[in-house]
Amino acid sequence: MERAERQRVVVVGGGTSGWMAATALAKLLPSRCTVALIESEAIGIIGVGEATLPHIRAFNERLGIVEAEFMAATRATFKLGIEFRDWGRVGDSYIHPFGTFGRGSGEVQFHHYYTRLLRAGVPLPPIEHYSMACSLARANRFGQPARDPQQIASTFGYAYQFDAVAFAPYLRRIAEGLGVRRTEGKVVAVERDAQSGDVTALVLADGRRVEGDLFVDCSGFAALLIGQELAEPFEDWSRWLPADRAVAMPCRTATAVTPYTSAIAMPSGWRWRIPLQHRTGNGYVFASDFLSEGAATDALLAAVEGTPLADPRVLRFKAGRRARSWVNNVVAVGLASGFLEPLESTSLYLVQQAITALIELFPEKRIAPVDRDEFNRLINMEYDRVRDFLILHYHATERDNSPFWTYVRTMPIPDSLAEKMALFRRRGRVVKYREGAFLDASWVSVYLGQRVVPTGADPRAAAPSTDSLVAGLERMRGEIAAAVGAMPAHAAFLADYCPMPAAA
Numbered sequence: 001m002e003r004a005e006r007q008r009v010v011v012v013g014g015g016t017s018g019w020m021a022a023t024a025l026a027k028l029l030p031s032r033c034t035v036a037l038i039e040s041e042a043i044g045i046i047g048v049g050e051a052t053l054p055h056i057r058a059f060n061e062r063l064g065i066v067e068a069e070f071m072a073a074t075r076a077t078f079k080l081g082i083e084f085r086d087w088g089r090v091g092d093s094y095i096h097p098f099g100t101f102g103r104g105s106g107e108v109q110f111h112h113y114y115t116r117l118l119r120a121g122v123p124l125p126p127i128e129h130y131s132m133a134c135s136l137a138r139a140n141r142f143g144q145p146a147r148d149p150q151q152i153a154s155t156f157g158y159a160y161q162f163d164a165v166a167f168a169p170y171l172r173r174i175a176e177g178l179g180v181r182r183t184e185g186k187v188v189a190v191e192r193d194a195q196s197g198d199v200t201a202l203v204l205a206d207g208r209r210v211e212g213d214l215f216v217d218c219s220g221f222a223a224l225l226i227g228q229e230l231a232e233p234f235e236d237w238s239r240w241l242p243a244d245r246a247v248a249m250p251c252r253t254a255t256a257v258t259p260y261t262s263a264i265a266m267p268s269g270w271r272w273r274i275p276l277q278h279r280t281g282n283g284y285v286f287a288s289d290f291l292s293e294g295a296a297t298d299a300l301l302a303a304v305e306g307t308p309l310a311d312p313r314v315l316r317f318k319a320g321r322r323a324r325s326w327v328n329n330v331v332a333v334g335l336a337s338g339f340l341e342p343l344e345s346t347s348l349y350l351v352q353q354a355i356t357a358l359i360e361l362f363p364e365k366r367i368a369p370v371d372r373d374e375f376n377r378l379i380n381m382e383y384d385r386v387r388d389f390l391i392l393h394y395h396a397t398e399r400d401n402s403p404f405w406t407y408v409r410t411m412p413i414p415d416s417l418a419e420k421m422a423l424f425r426r427r428g429r430v431v432k433y434r435e436g437a438f439l440d441a442s443w444v445s446v447y448l449g450q451r452v453v454p455t456g457a458d459p460r461a462a463a464p465s466t467d468s469l470v471a472g473l474e475r476m477r478g479e480i481a482a483a484v485g486a487m488p489a490h491a492a493f494l495a496d497y498c499p500m501p502a503a504a
Contacts, residue, residue, distance in 0.1 A: 007033045007363070010202065010212035012187060012225060014039030016164055017334030017351045018218035019171035020059075024355045025216075026178035027063050029362060034179070038202065038210060040186040050164050050274045050281045051079060051261045051345035054098050054157040059352045063174065071498035073170045075277040076162035078259045078490065080137040082344065086265035087450055089398050094126065094449030095260065096344075097133035099156030100441050102476065105149075111444045112428050112461035113469055115454050120466060127448050130476055131441075132156040135484045137260040142494075143487035152476070153483045159345070161261060161274050161281075183210060187219075190229045198329040199225060214329050214363065217336040226322060226332035233323045234338075240391045240413060241319035242404075243269050243341050247296045247312050248283040254306035259490045263343065264303075267402040268296070271303060272342060277500045279309055285342055290404040317341065321383040324376045329367060331358055331375070338383050343393060344438075346386050353382050388417040389438050389446075396421070396450040421452065428454035 011022045014037060022037045060070060070076070081097040088094075102110030114127055128134035133156035136142060146153035176182065185204035193200050201211040217225040226232050238244060253275055262273040269286035284300040291299075297312045321338025325331065333354045340346055357378050361371040394408035395417075413421075423429040424447055430440045447453075464472075487493075 005365075006031070007213040008211065009033045009035045009214045009216060010210055011035065011037040011216045011218055012202065013037075013218035013220060013336075014168060014172070014182075015218065015220065015334075016168050016171075016348065017220075018216075019168045019175055020348075020351055021216050021218055021333050021355050021358075022180045023063055023171045023175040023178065024059075024359060026175055026180050028359055030178070032362060033214075034181075035175070036181045036183060036210060036212070037175070038183045038185060038187060038204070041184065042186060050276065051082075051161050051272070051342075052159040053345055053349045054159045055349050055352055056159060057157075059356075065174070068498040070170065071160065071162070071494075072500055074160075074162035074166045075500040076160045076498065077257055077276055077494060078142050079159040079161045079261055080133045080142070080156065080259045081261075083137070083258075083260050083262045084265075084393070084446075084449060085262065087263075087270075087393060087397060087399075089451070090265075090401070092449070092451075094445060095128050095131075095134040095137055096442055096445040096449070097128065097131045097137070097156065098158055099131060099133035101127055101131050101444060102155075103152065104155050104441075108458050108460045109428075109430070109440060109444075111440075111448070112457040113464070114473075115428055115448075116457050116461050117466065117469060117473075118453065119455075122466065122470060124473070125477075127444070130473065130480070132480055132483065133158075135480050136487065137258070139484050140256050140258055140490050141484055141487045142259045142490040151483070152479045153487075158259075161276055163276055163278075183208075187224060190225065192229075196328065197230075199229070214331065214367075216358075217330055217332040218334050220335040221317065221339070223322075223332065223336040225330045226325070226327060226336050230327050230330060232327050232332075234318075235320045235323060236318060237320040237340075237387060238318055240387070240411065241341055241394070242287040242289060242407065243285045244316065244318055245288050245293060245296065246283050246285045246315045246317070246342065247293065247300050248281070248315060249300060249304065249312040250279045250281055250309045251304045252306035252309060253278075253280045257491050257494070261345065265399070265405075266299065266303075267291070268404040270343065271300065273305075277494060280304075280306065283342070287404055290402070290407075319387075321380070325354065325379045326358075326372045326375045333358075337379065340383065340386055340390055343390050344386070346390075350379075350382060350386070354379055384416070385438070388414060388420065389442070391417055392421070392443075392446055393450070396446065396452050398451060424454055425452060426454065427456035428458065 022035050026035045081095045083095050085093045187202045188205050189203035191201040199215050201209045257275045264271045268291035272283045274281035282304045284296045286296045325337040334351045399405035420431050430443045
C-alpha cells in the first residue's frame with residue numbers, strides 16, 4: 001500500500017518493550033518515520049524482567065545512553081553470568097559466564113583440551129576456574145574488561161541487573177525528547193482496510209482515533225493486534241518447557257550484592273535471585289501441573305533471604321511463539337510475539353532482536369513481502385535456538401527426586417536439540433551459529449556443569465603433551481587469579497561508578 005515518505009508508526013503498549021521500540025525507531029530512523037505510543041495507566045506492566053544478556057549494552061549505546069547514568073537511574077548492578085545451583089544434581093553449582101573459557105583464541109576451543117585431560121584422569125577443578133567472568137563472579141569483584149586483547153582481563157563481558165519498573169520511564173524521557181508522542185488511553189476497537197486487511201486506525205475508549213501506517217504490538221500477553229485482531233496462531237511449547245507460572249516478590253538485601261544472577265533448582269521448577277542496589281528480586285518459576293500457586297508462594301516465602309518488601313504476585317504464561325511475528329502491517333514485539341520463561345534472561349534480548357530486525361528491514365513506501373518474510377525467519381530462528389538452549393537445562397539432569405524433574409529428564413526433546421547433544425557427547429562439538437544469543441561458552445558451561453562430558457574431542461587437541469597442557473592450565477589459573485585480585489569489590493565499584501540517587 002502506498003504511503004507518505006515518513007511513515008506513521010504506532011506502538012501499542014508501553015512498558016519496557018514498547019518504550020524500547022519507540023526510542024529506537026525515533027533515534028535511528030528519524031527521517032523515515034514518526035512515532036506515537038499508546039498506553040493506559042490502568043493496565044499494569046509485568047515489571048520483573050530485571051536480568052539481561054550482554055547484548056543490551058550495544059543496544060543502549062546505539063541509543064546514546066550513558067551507562068553510569070542509566071545504571072544509577074535503574075538502581076542497576078553488573079551481571080557477569082548466571083549461577084545454576086542443584087540443576088545437574090542436588091549440591092552442584094556452576095556459572096554460565098559472559099565470556100570465554102581460556103583465552104577464547106586459537107583454532108581449537110579450550111574445552112577440548114580440558115575434557116581431554118579429564119578423560120586421561122588428570123585431576124582438574126571445574127572448568128569455571130579457567131574463566132575470567134566466573135572467577136570474578138565467585139570473588140564478588142568487578143572491573144571493566146581490558147581493551148588489550150592480549151590480556152586475560154579482556155576475555156569477559158557483562159550485562160545488567162536492574163529495576164525493570166524504572167527502565168520504562170527512563171526510556172520514555174529519552175523517547176519524548178526525540179519527538180515520540182505518547183497518548184494515554186485504552187484501545188477498544190481496531191479499524192482495518194477491507195481489501196488488504198491492514199490495520200488503519202485504533203479507536204480509544206474515549207472515542208479518539210489514532211491512525212498509522214505500521215503498528216508495533218507491544219501489548220504483552222494480551223497480544224491485542226497480532227493475537228486478538230489478526231488471530232495469528234500461537235505455537236505451544238509447554239510440552240518441552242512445562243513451567244507456566246511464576247510467583248515473584250522483592251525483599252531487602254541481606255547478603256552480598258553479587259555480580260551475577262542465581263537460578264536455584266526447586267522441586268517443581270527453579271527460583272531466581274537478582275540483586276539490585278536497593279533490593280533483591282526473587283521468584284519461583286514452576287509448573288502448575290506439579291505444584292499449586294499457594295504451595296509455590298509458601299516455598300518462595302520460606303526461601304527468600306531478607307524481609308519482603310511487597311506481597312507475592314503470581315504471573316501466568318505459556319512457553320511458545322507466534323507462527324509469524326509480522327503479519328500485514330503489524331509487528332509483534334516482546335510478550336505479544338512469544339515468551340520462553342525467565343530462565344537465562346532472554347526476554348529483553350528477544351525484544352531487542354525484533355526491534356533491530358525491524359529497523360534493518362523497515363519498509364519504504366510499501367511493505368515488501370520478502371522483507372516481512374525475512375523478519376519472520378530471523379525472529380523464529382532466535383526463538384527456536386533459545387528454546388533448545390533452555391530445554392537443555394531441564395533435560396540434562398540426573399535428578400530423579402520429584403515428579404517434575406523426572407518428567408523433564410525423560411521427556412522427548414526436539415530433534416534439533418537431540419542432534420546438538422549427540423554431537424557434543426560424541427566429540428565435544430558445539431554447533432556454531434553466525435546469529436543467535438548463546439555462543440560456544442554458554443553451551444559448554446551447561447553441558448559440563450550438568451555432567452554431559454564428551455567421549456571424544458577435536459583431533460587437533462591431541463597435539464600438545466599432557467604435561468605441557470597441565471602446566472599451561474596452571475599458568476592460566478594464576479593469571480586469572482592475579483587479574484581478579486587487582487579488581488575492586490563489586491559493591492565498591494558500584495558506589496564509585498553509578499550510585500543510585502538518594503531517597504527523596
